[in-house]
Amino acid sequence: MNRMTVQSIASATATSLARAVVCRGVTKDFGEGDTRVQALRGVNLDVLGGEMTLLVGESGCGKTTLISIVAGLLDPTAGEVTVLGQSLRHLRGRRLVQFRGQHIGFVFQQYNLLPALTAAENAAVPLIISGRKRAEAVAKARTVLEAVGLGSKVNSLPSQLSGGQQQRVAIARALVHEPKLLVCDEPTAALDAHSGQTVMQLLRRVAVQPGRAVIVVTHDNRVFGYGDRIVHMSDGTIERVEEQTVARGS
Amino acid sequence: MSWIAIKMLTGDRAKYLGIVAGIAFAALLIAQQASIAIGLLMRTTSHIQDIADPDIWIMDPNIQFIDELKPLTENDLYRVRGVPGVAWAVRFYKGQGRLKLDIGGDKKKAKYQQSVVFGIDDAAFVGAPREIVLGKLADLRRPDAVMIDENGYRYVWPNEPLAVGRELEMNDRRVVIVGICKASETFNTFPIFYCQYHQAIRYVPQERKVMSAMLAGVEPGADAEEVCRRIQEQTALRPAKPGDPARPGLKAMTNQQFIDSTLMYFVRRTGIVVNFGITVSLGFFVGCAVAGQTFYSFTLENLRQFGSLKAMGLTNRRIVGMVLTQAFLAGFIGYGLGVGGAALFGKAMTSSGSRLAFLMPWQVLAATAAAIFVIVLLSSFVSVIKVLVLEPAVVFRG
Incomplete structure (x- = not known):
């Protein structure tokens, strides 16, 4: 199946559900002249709400560049990106930052927790950024930590938690402000197999909700079973899209 | 976000103490050397200060300071x-x-x-x-x-x-x-x-x-x-x-005018100000180097965290606020420790009868505060630039 056909099928399927992310003809170049590298070559992608979409492929295939663009962290060289019905081209500066803060949650490969803050304080950070009072934000974060199974660790520092626990705090942080789009970059890469499975199960159980789209970048094929759709990337393009049925809460 | 900035800073004990120590050392050196210089200079006017009864001193018109009185x-x-x-x-x-x-x-x-x-x-x-x-x-x-x-x-x-x-x-x-x-x-x-x-x-x-x-x-x-x-x-x-x-x-001067005239003579004609100025400058530059280098290193180590905060919706203005909060907190504590140390040093030395010339008027405290303010600004400047140009997409680079 050629690439265009795959993408057309993917787009046609997507129309049946609310499209949280729509990418059309997205390209991204780094450098200029002889040093120019084309990281994305005309990518078309739809990400649906209520689903978990896995972006998979070998290192350097453009996965990270694509989610950076989708999350509004990077500008595309060409093409159109619409997130939650809002064209990112029309959001600039402060408005883009506010959009990200309100509607997008992030889970990073290296967790990126603030080492001096407790689990609850770390999870409360997005609420504090949005202007909520500290006590109120931490209280809300505690309930989310309970939901991810870390109710007994709310006052622990990241250094007192295992890798899996830290990633669960990062997931709580990503969900605490109830974003409509969750972007996860290699959430299991720094974890052992068991912890990786636990984190993916948690993402499926807690993060995947009606009206919320979850994008997970991974090259860990042990977790492919958790995605509703698997977008295979290669050399800056989408090679194929697989759809599969995953039981809720699995 | 200020409390997060403060926790970030104080959570990294080694860096925190390094920055505070650098600033405290600078404040100590600046305040102590300036106080000794002022103490020495004020001793040149001690005769005038001790003779408090008159309002006016009257002397030969060419007199500049008290030790060159020419008979009338x-x-x-x-x-x-x-x-x-x-x-x-x-x-x-x-x-x-x-x-x-x-x-x-x-x-x-x-x-x-x-x-x-x-x-x-x-x-x-x-x-x-x-x-x-x-x-x-x-x-x-x-x-x-x-x-x-x-x-x-x-x-x-x-x-x-x-x-x-x-x-x-x-x-x-x-x-x-x-x-x-x-x-x-x-x-x-x-x-x-x-x-x-x-x-x-x-x-x-x-x-x-x-x-x-x-x-x-x-x-x-x-x-x-x-x-x-x-x-x-x-x-x-x-x-x-x-x-x-x-x-x-005849030259007639009030007590204060005569004190000022005597002080200015010693400032102009002796190397006291230059000599002590060199030490004070050294304190300033060492403070800049130590505090600046340590603070920059602290910022570099937290660059990924700052990138995450940016990705999560924190504006550049608030990030700069966080960096400045960290720098000024360290500056404030370092300043307090430095001038406190200088004052204790002066008190200990003068009470032990060492005849140390030491005088710390409020102007020394203000000038030291101004110097520390500049050190903090210079130290945080490079860090602020680094954080401002930081692309939030850095958080996705493993």
Whole structure:
């Protein structure tokens, strides 16, 4: 199946559900002249709400560049990106930052927790950024930590938690402000197999909700079973899209 | 976000202590060296500060500071007394006396000591010491009577109890110590002797003019500076010959003006400011280097965290606020520790009788605060730039 056909099928399927992310003809170049590298070559992608979409492929295939663009962290060289019905081209500066803060949650490969803050304080950070009072934000974060199974660790520092626990705090942080789009970059890469499975199960159980789209970048094929759709990337393009049925809460 | 910034900073103990220590060291060095320089400079004016009775000092027009007093004539005294606004004016003598400490002893083994001699008004004792430790001021009316300052006494006779009745030779004349008084530490550390004016001029080689200066008070309600101007105007002499400029009158200055003039002389003519300035500058640059390098390193280590915060919706303005909060908190604590340390050092050294010149007026604290403010700004500048240009997409690069 050629690439265009795959993408057309993917787009046609997507129309049946609310499209949280729509990418059309997205390209991204780094450098200029002889040093120019084309990281994305005309990518078309739809990400649906209520689903978990896995972006998979070998290192350097453009996965990270694509989610950076989708999350509004990077500008595309060409093409159109619409997130939650809002064209990112029309959001600039402060408005883009506010959009990200309100509607997008992030889970990073290296967790990126603030080492001096407790689990609850770390999870409360997005609420504090949005202007909520500290006590109120931490209280809300505690309930989310309970939901991810870390109710007994709310006052622990990241250094007192295992890798899996830290990633669960990062997931709580990503969900605490109830974003409509969750972007996860290699959430299991720094974890052992068991912890990786636990984190993916948690993402499926807690993060995947009606009206919320979850994008997970991974090259860990042990977790492919958790995605509703698997977008295979290669050399800056989408090679194929697989759809599969995953039981809720699995 | 301020509390997050503060927790980030204080959570990294090693870096936090490094930054605070760098700033504290700079503040300590700047405040301590500046206080010593000011202490030394103020000692050059201690005679003027100790003689608090008069409002005005009147001297030869060429005088710049207290140690170069040029004698005046008795006639000058009467001219000054006639100036409107002058309530009273009295003679004052300041000179040096050579002390022979063991009177009548073997000349080959005799010890000599230079000293400062103040001749104060015979009648009203204008210019007398403010605080008497031993003896009575009235005892200065006794024959050959002098009063010595406590520091000078301890300098000449260390480890001996304070006592009156000692006999000495000053410029080959007998003097008897009838009292011991307080006087500020002087720049040259010479003992200070107070005696009546008529007695003081017996100790010095006879010259045509002997009156070093005049001390005057102004009438109630009169402006001292205006009276000074009048004294200078009314004591001016007509030109020596027609066509020549008028000869200047006596120089009259208020106590504060005379203190300032003496200070400026030492600032201009000695290397005190330059020498101490070099050490103060060193403290500033070392503070900049240590605090700046450590703070930059702290920011670099937290760059990923700052990137995450940016990705999560924190604006550049608030991130800059966080960096500045961290820098100024470290600056504030470092400043407190530094000036506190300098003050404790000064207190410990001066109370242990080390004769350290140390004076820490509020201006030293303010100047040190300004220097630390600049250090903090410079230290945080590079970090702020680094954070501002940081692309939030960095958080996705493993």
